Amino acid sequence: MAPVSLAVPSSAQQWSMSVRAFRCWLTVYRRIWRSSIWSSVLGPVCYLGALGFGLGTLVDKHSTASLGGVSYLAFVAPAILASGAMNTAMSEASFPVFGSLKWNRIYFGAQASPLRPADIFRGHLMFMAMRIAMNCAFVLLVMWAFGAIRSAWVVLAYPAAVLTGLAFAAPIAAWAVTVKMESSFTYVFRFGLTPLMLFSGTFFPLSQLPAGLRVLAYATPLWHGVALCRAFSLGTAVRDPAGMLGHVAYLAALAVVGTWAGARTYRRRLYV
């Protein structure tokens, strides 16, 4: 019985170890991608249709000065891109992580291999990033089809949206692995994501909020993601490059801290 040729993993091998875990998720996803594609396309079509055209027609009859002089469709579309990234992050980082411990126990299977908890985490995070990137691409396609894009800068809205998703996915996954009861996720959905979705300058500009609430909104990650995507989609980013860098720094910091924390929470949860 010759041992498998496998050297001690060095930091240089971390990447390849994480890719092994990622490929497991790809194999699983190959079985279910068809059903997931439908919701990825239908979601943005419904949102943009209802808000951009339905509600937008009403809004556009009045002055759209507070929207920056663009149509409501153009205003709301990039926000749907950013909040869609957040929602994909939440759905990929919550129950799938919990289920990998409690339901199909994928993590425990992987744990008996050379993969370490941090590899298992990063591999899963790569898959989440892939799903976020896929869904954001669909939203952008729908935006384009609906004529909701105002600037060629929109190509940068794509990485901005993916970064927004990662800023949520990494910390949520880091936390989800510690969750004991699945009802905890419901609270986060209800009291975390829903308010964020509503009050981050998504459906109306923050200038409509009272000053106190506005400060609160500025502190939330989704507002930064929405502001970034909107600036690229409308082409207003060039006017405020420092602001854009600030948004990117905020979101990147969240993603990095989440990735750092996840390596630790996964280790604590899997190596007991």
Added chain:
Amino acid sequence: MLERSEPEVLVRARGLTKTFGSFTAVDGIDFDLYRGEAFGFLGPNGAGKSSTMRMIGCVSPPTSGELSILGRDPVRDGSAIRARLGVVPQDDTLDMELTVRENLLVYGRYFGLPRRVIRERTAELLEFVQLADRANSKVDPLSGGLKRRLTIARSLINEPEILILDEPTTGLDPQARHVVWDRLFRLKQRGVTLILTTHYMDEAEQLCDRLVVMDHGRFAAEGSPRSLIARYCSPEVLELRFDPQLHEAAADKLKDFPAERSEVLADRILLYVADGDEVLAAVHASGLEPLTSLVRRGTLEDVFLRLTGRRLED
């Protein structure tokens, strides 16, 4: 074959301890496991078997004591050690949405094996566990016994030197258990070192060259199944079952009988004797009328009862 006279130690533990808060799951155990043997941890639930297995599997750092596996430190070199281990966990961790073949593919990738190698080994392993005809069926509808066999096949994808099995046949019907035992026996013949936990004495007797009886995180005894029975049990055991209302009175009266030892269980009385039939005749002669009686050989179950005062499956 290297030193035939001095077997190679694959796992070595000294004062190995695992605590969870104030609870001590494994309480300072010492053991050496040799290449090619089948070593069993026998004990009831909560005895510390699974905690010991997890430490050997390098997924649970010891609280204190020494542990070396394949000559390496499980905390520092866990990943490299795990590359040479196979693990059959107590609960299957198969991916139900995937096919039998895909489960092996995913697992082989965890070990960094090239696709071609995985394909070859998958064919061999499915043949070995007699699942070749189910290669493309999904895992979910498979019976418990088939899933277990798939888990065993999966654990062998990296051609491990040590196979760790935690309760390999718990929850399987007798037929399925015998198939699993047969496959494990063949693996042992091929030179794979087996480490297993069980609370089935027949499993331990069938598979283990050497075993330890574990209770409350410590070893109560160790040796081969045969030597343990010889040391801790009489050659024969007479089991008597009485009308529940007469149970206690009968137990009292049986105290005077010439037995090495007796155990009064809730539903039966066990007399440990040299010659069961002789004592049974004496029981009848004394006027006691057991509802049923059975003369049998001593088993590991009796050893366990003797050592811990409890039954294995309680």
